[in-house]
Amino acid sequence: MIEITQSLSIDPRDLEESFILASGPGGQNVNKVATGVQLRFNLRNAHSVPSDVRERAERLAGKRLTKEGAIIITATRFRSQERNRQDALERLVDLLRQAAHRP
Numbered sequence: 001m002i003e004i005t006q007s008l009s010i011d012p013r014d015l016e017e018s019f020i021l022a023s024g025p026g027g028q029n030v031n032k033v034a035t036g037v038q039l040r041f042n043l044r045n046a047h048s049v050p051s052d053v054r055e056r057a058e059r060l061a062g063k064r065l066t067k068e069g070a071i072i073i074t075a076t077r078f079r080s081q082e083r084n085r086q087d088a089l090e091r092l093v094d095l096l097r098q099a100a101h102r103p
Contacts, residue, residue, distance in 0.1 A: 002089070004096045010048055015092075016040040017085065022076035036076035039088035044069025049096070057099035071095070 001009040022036030043049060043057055043065070061071045073095075075088035 002093065004093055005100050008049065008053065008096070008100050010041070010046060010096070014041060014046055014048075015089075016042075017088075019081060020074070020076070022079075022084070033081075035079060035081045035084060036074065037081065037084040037088045039073040039075070039085075039092060040070050041073075041092055042068070042070045052102075053096070053099050057096055060095055060099055 002012055003009050016039070018038045018040070019034035020036040020038055021032075021034055043054055043061075046054070049057070057071070058065055058069070064072050066072060071092065073088045073091050075084040075091065077087060078084050
């Protein structure tokens, strides 16, 4: 389980990763190696996320929310695929933490 807060965790099996070509610096690997990561979390079907948190997360996600209710995070900042995977997951966790905080 991926801990968001003390009372909220998500199952890693609810995440889908796909790897994409990343633009920017990369030397000889640019446009050849899929180091970018697209992380997809189906918020609408995530039963571990309470409805109030889900509603706030949908608002916070903005353009990253699909019509089907999935949050898509794209990470291409780093030259390493592993670092981009970590970056995408950190950004998703941060968004869910913000949503879990009651105003």
